[in-house]
Amino acid sequence: MIRTLDDLDASGTAVGVRVDINSPLSGDGDGLLADDARLRAHVGTLSELTERNARVAVLAHQGRPAGDEFMSLSAHARRLDELLDAPVEYVDATFCKAARDRIETLENGSVLVLENTRFYSEENMSFDPVNAAETHLVERLSKVLDVFVNDAFAAAHRSQPSIVGFTERLPSFGGRVMERELEALGEIRDRPSPRVYVLGGAKVDDSIEIAETVLQSGIADTVLTTGVVGNAFLHADGVSLGEETASVVTSRARDRLDLAEELLDRFPDRIQTPSDVAIKRDGERIERSIESLPVEQPAFDVGQETIDTYAEVFETAGTVVLNGPAGVFEDERFAVGTKELYNSATDAGFSIVGGGDTAAALRQLGLSGFDHVSTGGGAALALLTGEQLPAVTALDSGAEN
Ligand SMILES: Nc1ncnc2c1ncn2[C@@H]1O[C@H](COP(=O)(O)OP(=O)(O)O)[C@@H](O)[C@H]1O
Numbered sequence: 001m002i003r004t005l006d007d008l009d010a011s012g013t014a015v016g017v018r019v020d021i022n023s024p025l026s027g028d029g030d031g032l033l034a035d036d037a038r039l040r041a042h043v044g045t046l047s048e049l050t051e052r053n054a055r056v057a058v059l060a061h062q063g064r065p066a067g068d069e070f071m072s073l074s075a076h077a078r079r080l081d082e083l084l085d086a087p088v089e090y091v092d093a094t095f096c097k098a099a100r101d102r103i104e105t106l107e108n109g110s111v112l113v114l115e116n117t118r119f120y121s122e123e124n125m126s127f128d129p130v131n132a133a134e135t136h137l138v139e140r141l142s143k144v145l146d147v148f149v150n151d152a153f154a155a156a157h158r159s160q161p162s163i164v165g166f167t168e169r170l171p172s173f174g175g176r177v178m179e180r181e182l183e184a185l186g187e188i189r190d191r192p193s194p195r196v197y198v199l200g201g202a203k204v205d206d207s208i209e210i211a212e213t214v215l216q217s218g219i220a221d222t223v224l225t226t227g228v229v230g231n232a233f234l235h236a237d238g239v240s241l242g243e244e245t246a247s248v249v250t251s252r253a254r255d256r257l258d259l260a261e262e263l264l265d266r267f268p269d270r271i272q273t274p275s276d277v278a279i280k281r282d283g284e285r286i287e288r289s290i291e292s293l294p295v296e297q298p299a300f301d302v303g304q305e306t307i308d309t310y311a312e313v314f315e316t317a318g319t320v321v322l323n324g325p326a327g328v329f330e331d332e333r334f335a336v337g338t339k340e341l342y343n344s345a346t347d348a349g350f351s352i353v354g355g356g357d358t359a360a361a362l363r364q365l366g367l368s369g370f371d372h373v374s375t376g377g378g379a380a381l382a383l384l385t386g387e388q389l390p391a392v393t394a395l396d397s398g399a400e401n
């Protein structure tokens with residue numbers, strides 16, 4: 001069991017808090033945040049620490065080296081300053097003397113945002129906790145920190161130094177986001193059955209692998225497919241979709257379509273594919289049954305019959321896990337499947353939603369009422385397929401040290 005903020009006497013201590021505020025940027029190259037959901041998620045943990053009179057140094061990443069969204073955290077710090085009652089400063093250094101000096105002179109009850117951890121090469125590599133503890137970032141920062149709090153659930157599937165290294169050197173605790181996510185997602189096998197996984201979106205190969213894991217292990221009783229994933233399963237089943245749709249499928253699925261075909265053979269009663277789709281013809285949404293395919297136009301959503309069939313499955317489901325939009329939700333005409341399916345999933349005993357684009361779809365379509373909306377995409381799916389997360393293993397073993 002990991003220790004939480006309930007186990008921490010924070011007053012007067014210097015606390016390093018790893019958060020995941022990796023966010024979509026505005027796209028204008030101005031480094032402004034297009035969405036602050038991940039920052040708002042951490043407000044509880046950060047406020048609790050400042051109200052308890054701790055000095056808080058925030059560690060986080062943004063983007064990946066050479067990627068479009070690889071940026072400084074200065075805009076994140078400004079937004080956190082607006083969101084928190086406590087004063088928030090920013091320093092464009094992560095672990096050098098300038099950063100360490102600022103941490104040492106921080107006032108109790110205030111926050112310092114350190115620079116993007118991934119500006120340093122070691123942070124872009126994977127380590128086991130013992131070796132992560134020897135990296136410059138962890139070794140130097142540990143000298144000026146008393147305690148480490150990991151609240152970065154969305155990065156908990158990574159083995160980077162700032163995620164797994166501090167637990168070897170400092171008393172370490174899970175933050176409130178980490179605690180809530182592990183509670184909601186950690187014991188998926190204990191959630192009521194039948195458990196239904198709805199796999200949509202465009203990460204076709206990942207979703208095919210997830211389908212295999214959850215069906216084989218019995219974590220899921222049924223897998224329903226939508227989005228490009230649904231079209232990929234139809235394609236693997238020998239349905240001739242038409243050139244446009246097939247080319248979206250094959251551009252998204254590199255080498256797992258054979259596995260999809262095998263899964264349809266092995267679990268014929270436990271995987272469902274769409275019975276109809278919505279295509280775009282002359283700028284309009286037209287619904288077509290699968291039997292009437294192929295068509296020239298691209299299939300951008302599931303059709304009403306599929307929506308109704310899947311909604312019936314939700315009515316008797318104990319747990320529904322949804323990942324990935326059912327269609328091109330960015331276009332109102334093809335948001336119908338996502339809107340109606342996610343809405344009816346709230347009829348299930350317990351509903352869990354994860355995924356970056358999925359969270360954006362929920363906001364855009366005004367969908368709510370789920371039992372848990374995860375801050376993580378990859379991390380949530382790793383947990384929901386029964387994997388042990390490196391961040392949690394490190395917090396667990398840190399608690400034993
Ligand atoms: N039928 C479809 N054809 C083309 N794109 C689709 C279709 N269904 C969903 N998508 C696209 O999938 C993308 C989201 O997928 P993904 O990144 O896998 O979701 P998440 O980040 O939630 O895991 C969206 O941009 C959406 O437009």
Ligand SMILES: O=C(OP(=O)(O)O)[C@H](O)COP(=O)(O)O
Pocket residue numbers: 020022063064154155158355356375376377378379
């Ligand atoms: O956005 C994240 O993951 P996600 O896209 O799976 O939700 C996390 O910040 C992890 O980032 P990474 O996938 O670059 O390690």
